[in-house]
Amino acid sequence: xxxxxxxxxxxxxxxxxxxxxxxxxxxxxxxxxxxxxxxxxxxxxxxxxxxxxxxxxxxxxxxxxxxxxxxxxxxxxxxxxxxxxxxxxxxxxxxxxxxxxxxxxxxxxxxxxxxxxxxxxxxxxxxxxxxxxxxxxxxxxxxxxxxxxxxxxxxxxxxxxxxxxxxxxxxxxxxxxxxxxxxxxxxxxxxxxxxxxxxxxxxxxxxxxxxxxxxxxxxxxxxxxxxxxxxxxxxxxxxxxxxxxxxxxxxxxxxxxxxxxxxxxxxxxxxxxxxxxxxxxxxxxxxxxxxxxxxxxxxxxxxxxxxxxxxxxxxxxxxxxxxxxxxxxxxxxxxxxxxxxxxxxxxxxxxxxxxxxxxxxxxxxxxxxxxxxxxxxxxxxxxxxxxxxxxxxxxxxxxxxxxxxxxxxxxxxxxxxxxxxxxxxxxxxxxxxxxxxxxxxxxxxxxxxxxxxxxxxxxxxxxxxxxxxxxxxxxxxxxxxxxxxxxxxxxxxxxxxxxxxxxxxxxxxxxxxxxxxxxxxx
Amino acid sequence: xxxxxxxxxxxxxxxxxxxxxxxxxxxxxxxxxxxxxxxxxxxxxxxxxxxxxxxxxxxxxxxxxxxxxxxxxxxxxxxxxxxxxxxxxxxxxxxxxxxxxxxxxxxxxxxxxxxxxxxxxxxxxxxxxxxxxxxxxxxxxxxxxxxxxxxxxxxxxxxxxxxxxxxxxxxxxxxxxxxxxxxxxxxxxxxxxxxxxxxxxxxxxxxxxxxxxx
Numbered sequence: 001x002x003x004x005x006x007x008x009x010x011x012x013x014x015x016x017x018x019x020x021x022x023x024x025x026x027x028x029x030x031x032x033x034x035x036x037x038x039x040x041x042x043x044x045x046x047x048x049x050x051x052x053x054x055x056x057x058x059x060x061x062x063x064x065x066x067x068x069x070x071x072x073x074x075x076x077x078x079x080x081x082x083x084x085x086x087x088x089x090x091x092x093x094x095x096x097x098x099x100x101x102x103x104x105x106x107x108x109x110x111x112x113x114x115x116x117x118x119x120x121x122x123x124x125x126x127x128x129x130x131x132x133x134x135x136x137x138x139x140x141x142x143x144x145x146x147x148x149x150x151x152x153x154x155x156x157x158x159x160x161x162x163x164x165x166x167x168x169x170x171x172x173x174x175x176x177x178x179x180x181x182x183x184x185x186x187x188x189x190x191x192x193x194x195x196x197x198x199x200x201x202x203x204x205x206x207x208x209x210x211x212x213x214x215x216x217x218x219x220x221x222x223x224x225x226x227x228x229x230x231x232x233x234x235x236x237x238x239x240x241x242x243x244x245x246x247x248x249x250x251x252x253x254x255x256x257x258x259x260x261x262x263x264x265x266x267x268x269x270x271x272x273x274x275x276x277x278x279x280x281x282x283x284x285x286x287x288x289x290x291x292x293x294x295x296x297x298x299x300x301x302x303x304x305x306x307x308x309x310x311x312x313x314x315x316x317x318x319x320x321x322x323x324x325x326x327x328x329x330x331x332x333x334x335x336x337x338x339x340x341x342x343x344x345x346x347x348x349x350x351x352x353x354x355x356x357x358x359x360x361x362x363x364x365x366x367x368x369x370x371x372x373x374x375x376x377x378x379x380x381x382x383x384x385x386x387x388x389x390x391x392x393x394x395x396x397x398x399x400x401x402x403x404x405x406x407x408x409x410x411x412x413x414x415x416x417x418x419x420x421x422x423x424x425x426x427x428x429x430x431x432x433x434x435x436x437x438x439x440x441x442x443x444x445x446x447x448x449x450x451x452x453x454x455x456x457x458x459x460x461x462x463x464x465x466x467x468x469x470x471x472x473x474x475x476x477x478x479x480x481x482x483x484x485x486x487x488x489x490x491x492x493x494x495x496x497x498x499x500x501x502x503x504x505x506x507x508x509x510x511x512x513x514x515x516x517x518x519x520x521x522x
Numbered sequence: 523x524x525x526x527x528x529x530x531x532x533x534x535x536x537x538x539x540x541x542x543x544x545x546x547x548x549x550x551x552x553x554x555x556x557x558x559x560x561x562x563x564x565x566x567x568x569x570x571x572x573x574x575x576x577x578x579x580x581x582x583x584x585x586x587x588x589x590x591x592x593x594x595x596x597x598x599x600x601x602x603x604x605x606x607x608x609x610x611x612x613x614x615x616x617x618x619x620x621x622x623x624x625x626x627x628x629x630x631x632x633x634x635x636x637x638x639x640x641x642x643x644x645x646x647x648x649x650x651x652x653x654x655x656x657x658x659x660x661x662x663x664x665x666x667x668x669x670x671x672x673x674x675x676x677x678x679x680x681x682x683x684x685x686x687x688x689x690x691x692x693x694x695x696x697x698x699x700x701x702x703x704x705x706x707x708x709x710x711x712x713x714x715x716x717x718x719x720x721x722x723x724x725x726x727x728x729x730x731x732x733x734x735x736x
Contacts, residue, residue, distance in 0.1 A: 134594070137546045144563030177596045178545065178566040219599050253600055257569035266568055309587060312572050 032096075033270045034147045034189065061095045068098065068105070075105045087282065091333060093325070094278045100190035106282045108207030109199035120194045123166035131168040131176035135161055142181040149185060159193040160185055166197050167204075174204065177216040179261040186265045186277065209284035215261055226260045227252045229344040230289055233337060237293050241300050248308045255315035259292055260285075267316075268323065275325040286337050294332035298322045533576060533585040535708035537698055538607055539691075542630050543614035544622040545593030548650040551681035552614065553590050556691055561681065567592045569600050579695045586695065598633065605637035609704045610644045610694045617649045617678065618657040623664070631672055642704055644697045646675040648690055653680040 029037045067078050067089070079086050094102045104110045129135075139157045143149045148156035163184045168176040183203070187196035204213040214222025230252050235242035245251070258266045264276045279287045296303065299314065299322055306314055322328065541549040550564050550571065557573050571590040576583065589608070591601040605611070613630055615622040626647070634645065647669045649660060662678060669676035675693055679686035698704045 134545065138566050141563070141565050144565065178592060178594045179568045181566070216596065218596065220596065223600070253603070254570060254572070257600055261568050266565065309572075309574050313574075316572070 028147070030147055031270075033274075035143075035270060036145050036147060036150075038145070057095070060092075061097065064089070064095050064098050064102075068102065072101060072105050072110070075102075090278050090282045091329065093275050096274075099274070099278070100195070103187070103190060103277070103281050104195055104199060106208070107199050107202045109195065109202040112202055112207060113195060113198040116198070120166055120197050123169045123197075124162045124193075127166075127169040129165050129168040129175070130172075132165060135164045135168065135176050135181075138178060138181050143185045146185075146189070148189060156188065159188050159196070162193050163188065163197045163200065167200055170197075170201065171204065171213065173218075174213055174216045177261075179258070179266065180216060182262040182265040186273065203281075208281075212285070220261075223257060223260055225345065225348050226285070226288075227256060228348045229341055230256055230260075230292060232344050232347075233289060233293060233340060234296060236340065237335065238296055238300060241296060241303060244304050245311075248311055250308065250311055250315070254312055256292055260288055263288055264291065269320075272323050272325045272328065275329055279329070286341060287332065289337050289341065290332035290335045291328065293335050293337070294328050295322060297331060297335075298328065533583040535582060535699070535705065536585040536587065537609045537695065537704070537708045539586050539588045539610040539612065539694065540604060540608040541588065541590045541612045541614060542601070542633065543593055543612075543648075544616070544619075544625050547593065547614045547616040547619070547622045548681045549593065549612075549614050550590050552612075552648070552650060552679070552687060552690070553588055555681045555684055555687050556588075559684070566594075569597060570604055575691070577692070577695070579692055580699055582699060584695055584699075586691065595629075602633065602637045605634065606639050607707070608638060608640060608643055609698050609708060610646065611638065612646050612648050612690065612694070613674065614648045614650055615660065616651050617660045617665075618651055618654050620659045623649075623660045623668070627668065627672070640704070640707075642701050644675065644694055644701065644704070645672065646677065646690065646694045646697075647672070648676075649678040650681055652678045652685065653682045 031037055066074075067086070068075050069078075090102075090106070104113075139161050140149075140152060142160060146156070148154075149160060151157065160181060164176055164181060167180065167184075168174070180200075184196055184200060187199050191199070202208065203211075204216070205211050206213075212222065214220075214225070231242075234245065234252070263280055264273045268276075276287060276291055295318055299318060303311060303314055541553060543549055545566065550567050551561055553571075553573055554564065555561055557575055567590055569592055573588050573590065575586045575588060577586065578584070589604050591597070591604060611634060613626050613634075615626055617623075634643075647665060649662075649665050652658070665676050665678065668674070675697060677686050677690050677693065679690055681687060698708065
């Protein structure tokens with residue numbers, strides 16, 4: 001799929017080739033990422049870099065090494081102190097030689113790996129999966145133009161199979177879905193099988209950002225939601241084009257499904273895909289929307305001229321100049337989507353009846369996390385079938401808040417129905433009791449009769465009342481803000497325990513947690 | 523990518539064709555072989571893909587807009603909406619994998635029933651990969667029997683050797699041309715597109731449009 005442009009002679013040669021990719025010829029020239037070159041003149045990589053650029057690259061690597069520390073030892077510290085610097089540097093692109101390590105650090109997969117020794121091996125060797133044949137069938141069709149994956153039954157294909165099979169066993173609801181191979185393949189070019197597997201887990205289960213498993217579950221619920229959000233964003237950001245799309249009956253499922261399902265790893269030039277992944281792993285899925293909007297923006301004038309068929313073709317074959325990361329990404333970053341994405345998500349959920357049932361005040365409880373609390377919550381979970389937990393935290397600095405996303409609209413309340421005592425262990429030292437429950441209570445009770453989806457509203461108010469909190473706590477909060485983040489919201493998921501531990505170590509007493517539980521009518 | 527009012531509008535009829543069938547039976551390969559005469563290393567189709575082919579059948583210039591769909595079950599929520607208004611549907615199986623054949627009656631025929639909006643839509647059963655004769659498990663006779671039962675055309679082909687590939691598309695198109703209701707739709711769609719372009723450029727309607735569909 002990469003660099004499809006091929007000369008006639010090349011085409012002739014390839015026509016004669018076998019259907020299934022055989023062993024890669026060692027003589028085939030490859031680009032710096034290991035993809036077999038199909039058109040050397042057209043390749044972005046063909047230009048040799050001037051010396052000053054090489055030096056700049058080396059300086060950059062030195063900076064990155066310093067930031068990461070040996071084996072990533074300084075990373076967390078650095079991220080906490082200078083989140084803006086980290087974000088800026090990641091947006092400029094992680095140096096290729098450090099990419100694998102940094103991806104593991106920012107995705108939270110490292111923690112999962114350390115927490116689960118031997119699990120991967122178990123999944124690969126001892127478990128069987130119903131998807132094995134499906135996976136095998138797709139192995140030679142994943143990144144067929146990359147040397148690592150070309151050799152039949154070679155190390156590339158073997159690791160790809162192992163990772164996908166392990167995941168299909170690990171999460172039998174998801175199993176194996178076409179498209180996951182590209183995620184796994186991309187990761188395997190930068191890390192070991194086991195690391196790639198845990199990064200996949202971190203992404204799909206949501207160790208840092210919202211879980212992506214909905215992209216692959218039956219009915220592809222998250223794909224549907226993203227496509228809805230994207231269509232609206234196109235209408236809002238590019239009204240002319242949005243209008244043109246409606247007239248031509250083009251909906252984003254035609255061209256953007258694979259953007260979301262594979263996070264641009266399926267049919268986009270590899271250098272661009274990598275840069276998107278750098279940002280995607282650190283900032284979350286919004287970059288997928290931003291890049292999509294940026295692409296449409298760049299090509300808008302051309303697209304507006306095209307009717308249905310040529311339009312579809314153009315939307316699947318963007319011109320090479322539009323895919324230059326140095327131009328496309330800055331434009332993407334400049335498009336603000338976070339707030340609208342959340343609003344559109346809620347709109348989508350309302351339209352599709354995903355809205356959660358009414359919150360009943362009588363069944364509401366505010367509690368510090370404790371074993372008994374969780375046990376009873378879990379017991380009720382069986383009875384009531386719908387329970388929503390959430391945790392709230394105060395982060396120490398504005399930057400910290402910025403890292404986790406804007407607060408003004410409440411952002412994402414996430415729920416997860418898996419609890420467990422492990423969670424409590426990690427929260428033992430958290431000074432929950434230091435935070436005045438009354439403040440919380442008054443605000444929650446005030447809203448408790450309203451729709452659960454709107455429960456987030458109280459947080460806005462709550463933010464305003466941080467002064468009260470300061471009084472109650474008898475401490476100066478300074479620029480403290482309430483931030484609802486994955487870190488706390490996913491505490492209920494056993495997977496994220498490590499993440500929580502990290503935070504304890506990192507922020508120590510600078511961060512306040514409290515959590516409570518909504519029990520909703522089943 | 524090219525001008526909107528280029529040579530693309532010079533056709534008599536435009537038909538929408540759909541390719542369905544299990545993952546890995548060679549739907550995309552068939553299409554790519556048909557379109558560009560050589561097969562590249564294909565990746566699994568995620569969601570849907572779309573290609574256009576112009577060809578002459580029975581003295582008529584045809585434009586086929588061909589929708590290639592992902593075969594994996596999980597993608598059916600996306601692919602099901604593409605059955606709408608298709609005048610022709612290919613049901614593709616792999617002659618070396620029996621389950622891809624049985625799934626046509628178990629699953630894919632039902633999908634057509636559920637989502638196809640076109641009563642007269644022409645279906646064609648295509649057994650792919652006949653180049654692997656020694657691995658064959660579904661006989662030609664079984665294919666014929668299926669085609670009779672479901673009222674389909676039937677051909678066996680090989681995307682790899684290109685055997686019968688063009689014939690598949692030509693026969694399907696030929697059959698569509700024989701059905702008046704489909705023919706009418708085919709011309710209406712073409713006109714509608716032309717009309718739209720003309721309207722935009724404030725020009726009169728072209729020669730190919732007489733009774734429009736608005």
